[in-house]
Amino acid sequence: MTWSRLQGELTGSKNTIKTSSPALGVTRKREDAMRGSDEQSREGEKSLVEFRSTGGERKEEIDKQRSGGQNGVSTMAQKRKRDEEEKERKVAAWDTGIEKTVEKGKACEEERTREEEAEGMLEEFIDCTHGAYVNGGGPVCDHTASRLEHRGASSSRKMDDIVKDFTEESQENVKTTGEKNQTLLTTCEDKPELLSCIPVSFRISCKCSGSLSRCLGAQEVSRVIGAGLSRLLGWKADLKNPQLEINVHLSDDYCLLGIPLTRLPLANRSYIKITGLRSTTAWAMASLAHIQPGFRVVDPMCGVGTILIEAAQEHKDACFLGVDIDEAQLQKASENIAFAELENRINLLKASSLVLPVPSATVDAVICDLPFGRKFGSRIDMAANLPLVLTEMERVLRPGGILVLLLSPQLSCLLKKLLIQYDTGPTSNPETKPQTGMQNCPSSSRSPSKKQTFQIHSGVKSSPSQETKLQHSLPFTVSSLKHQATFRVSLGAIDGLIHKYVKTDCCVFRDVMF
Amino acid sequence: MKLLTHNMLTSHVKGVTKGYPLLIKATEVKVNEVEFNPQFVSRMIPKLEWGALVQAAEELGHRQDLPGELVQDYEKNEDFLKKVHRVLLEVEVIEGCLQCPESGREFPISKGIPNMLLNEDEV
Numbered sequence: 001m002t003w004s005r006l007q008g009e010l011t012g013s014k015n016t017i018k019t020s021s022p023a024l025g026v027t028r029k030r031e032d033a034m035r036g037s038d039e040q041s042r043e044g045e046k047s048l049v050e051f052r053s054t055g056g057e058r059k060e061e062i063d064k065q066r067s068g069g070q071n072g073v074s075t076m077a078q079k080r081k082r083d084e085e086e087k088e089r090k091v092a093a094w095d096t097g098i099e100k101t102v103e104k105g106k107a108c109e110e111e112r113t114r115e116e117e118a119e120g121m122l123e124e125f126i127d128c129t130h131g132a133y134v135n136g137g138g139p140v141c142d143h144t145a146s147r148l149e150h151r152g153a154s155s156s157r158k159m160d161d162i163v164k165d166f167t168e169e170s171q172e173n174v175k176t177t178g179e180k181n182q183t184l185l186t187t188c189e190d191k192p193e194l195l196s197c198i199p200v201s202f203r204i205s206c207k208c209s210g211s212l213s214r215c216l217g218a219q220e221v222s223r224v225i226g227a228g229l230s231r232l233l234g235w236k237a238d239l240k241n242p243q244l245e246i247n248v249h250l251s252d253d254y255c256l257l258g259i260p261l262t263r264l265p266l267a268n269r270s271y272i273k274i275t276g277l278r279s280t281t282a283w284a285m286a287s288l289a290h291i292q293p294g295f296r297v298v299d300p301m302c303g304v305g306t307i308l309i310e311a312a313q314e315h316k317d318a319c320f321l322g323v324d325i326d327e328a329q330l331q332k333a334s335e336n337i338a339f340a341e342l343e344n345r346i347n348l349l350k351a352s353s354l355v356l357p358v359p360s361a362t363v364d365a366v367i368c369d370l371p372f373g374r375k376f377g378s379r380i381d382m383a384a385n386l387p388l389v390l391t392e393m394e395r396v397l398r399p400g401g402i403l404v405l406l407l408s409p410q411l412s413c414l415l416k417k418l419l420i421q422y423d424t425g426p427t428s429n430p431e432t433k434p435q436t437g438m439q440n441c442p443s444s445s446r447s448p449s450k451k452q453t454f455q456i457h458s459g460v461k462s463s464p465s466q467e468t469k470l471q472h473s474l475p476f477t478v479s480s481l482k483h484q485a486t487f488r489v490s491l492g493a494i495d496g497l498i499h500k501y502v503k504t505d506c507c508v509f510r511d512v513m514f
Numbered sequence: 515m516k517l518l519t520h521n522m523l524t525s526h527v528k529g530v531t532k533g534y535p536l537l538i539k540a541t542e543v544k545v546n547e548v549e550f551n552p553q554f555v556s557r558m559i560p561k562l563e564w565g566a567l568v569q570a571a572e573e574l575g576h577r578q579d580l581p582g583e584l585v586q587d588y589e590k591n592e593d594f595l596k597k598v599h600r601v602l603l604e605v606e607v608i609e610g611c612l613q614c615p616e617s618g619r620e621f622p623i624s625k626g627i628p629n630m631l632l633n634e635d636e637v
Contacts, residue, residue, distance in 0.1 A: 334625070
């Protein structure tokens, strides 16, 4: 259902997809013709297979490709390139035999890489569906355009749908099967005139980052690649209205070539009027909550309501409550909800997330994008209030309820300190003195750990209403939030971390305490 | 504010032990036409405080023939589900206030959104 919705969103940019597919088709045939023999095509397949099996790097690339919105990057490169391209075309008139072969080889390599990237993108999508993984390292590239590194767990069914819906015709050309290669190869050999009969206009948008950017200019790279492509395939460079856009990103760790399949970013939503959190991130968070029919979902800091809207679009049989302290934000949320025609399922409330006017254990899921701090225009000092916010969220959740949070890296660290790993079982020591936020315990490991219990350290005495699990004579509260996973996402200029918790049955703790 | 929301709200004024359900004093009530989704309604029913719902509907003068007790086998009873649907989703308080049953503290509702922010001394 999700991807048919996405497809709906992409109908506007269908033209782009259609124009790029013949190009890819042409390229494919070109490649095969150039390889010329069975052996070579087998080699090609092998390299594709190898390509497919390389791990982490590729996943990042896929995510970048997913964002599709590389156009922001391209505009600057384009302007610079304009004059360069003019000169280049004149220069390209001359050719020596040697150069041609050399460049052919190089360009062929590039071409193949590009092709493989596009194919690899699809194949890898299917490969990397299973569960999510924590990206501890990995280069954080600063893109001018915001992009999403979407690492939320998605079912493989959805991924198959991506392959089906998302790329449409291009998929046929791009999918690698042995038979396909052979068929294309034979067709090529029969109809060599196909090779150059479809001239495609293209434009290269290049970005160089890292230490590489000091020795190589983006325009230089664009020029070289553009010239190579022109010469090799007979494609024409068109800066104003190309049929095909080719994005290049060179960094210290990799070279990424790709073709954006959509004009608009993936996060574009026809049903959202005022944007807040990037819709793709919001969707990812909502999907982590595993919302079932009949669920009551609360966002205690809803802002303009992006997360709730994304969740409500996806889950028609659940009800949603958005809470915010700010009148202006609530008005915008109200507008958004009305615009998306979801008034019957998303309700708004003006209240403080520190004191939610909701009875305990009545909410099935809490999904929240916590304000990152002053940079993001938060009025409250998030770090100081995090323990209280967390306590409230935990309180309203029913046992088995899911908590999904998006935090800045700093808040994420703080959160981990607050929820410190504690020894399970009756040997747990309730007499430990509370510090303002720390305890003398081994600190929790960074990797997501299941089946471990945590403690919240809070200076605040538990209120009487929390009678279900807390002992107010004790100086600290026992948390029933069980950490499930952490995901790193890019929010453009900075990264965020999505944390997922499940509220366990807190009665267990009570017995243990006594 | 729809009654579905009202059913989820409680007074959180400091010291109050019985803050649920909140009393409704409405000055402007609207009845919208909302598409009937029987699955949604039948899924929501088990999570509702039925008594509070009936009381709230009564306060707004929109109870009509909503039964005081939950009907058995409501999932297949479309008639019943439609009544619940109307009360839960179609009746909306645009202006008015919610009142804490214990402390009497009033929380205003404006443009359909209740304001339940507490003052410093009430937290």
